[in-house]
Amino acid sequence: MKNSVIYLIFLLFLGISPSMSQEDPFLRDFLIRWEQSRKYFIEVANAMPEENYFHTPYPEGMTFAEQMMHVGVIIDWHAFSKFGGRNTEIRWDDFKAEGKSKEQLIQLVNSEFERAADLVRDVNPEKLDETASYADFTRTRRQFLLLLADHVSHHRAQMIVLLRLQQIEPPNYIHFQ
Structure with a gap:
């Protein structure tokens, strides 16, 4: 019993709850990756000077600011x-x-990004195989998280192109893996 109490105190001291050992590996890994994606997204957003946020190199393209808001609304x-x-x-x-x-x-x-992370932290892992539909697609909750991450990467890459068109070197991705 004494060893159990010491172990619990040690885990709490480290900021680890005993239930973390029971967490779902997919959700754990997703949240780690999601946080790195958030940090990199913010670094890319900070790299563009505010005066260039509403310019687009071609009429049908989204501005840097519109790319950001598109990411935000789709995360939501x-x-x-x-x-x-x-x-x-x-x-x-x-x-x-x-x-x-x-x-x-x-x-x-x-x-x-933070609201979505809170939602994922609170999800019951047993619900990851439940499905939802949009357009012609039916996907599991797990797949929706992967699609969400892909969508962020897709639009962040477009933001990086807009940085490069302004002769601005984007933040180094290697620091956010």
Whole structure:
């Protein structure tokens, strides 16, 4: 009994709850990767000067700010509707870039990353095989998390291209793996 108490105190001292040993490996790994993705996204967003946030090199393209808001709205929709089961429409109006400063845009997207992480932390791993649909696709909750991560990478890469078109070297990805 004494050894058990000492072990528990040791785990608490390290900031590890005893239940962590029972957590789902996929969710654990996803959350680690998600945090690194969030950090890299914010670094990329910080690299672009605010005066270039609303420029696009071609008329049909999204601006840097619009790329950011697109990521934010899809995090909200994929995480809370498709992964979390909220079953709502995409909230485009809540994620308009116009009228927002660079700092406001970064804060909004950062908040969406954090909200999604909190949702994933609280999910029951037994629900990962449940499905939801959109368009012509039916996916498991696990697959929706993977799609969400892919979507962030896709648009962050477009943001990196916009940085390069401004002759700005993007943050080194190797630091965020």
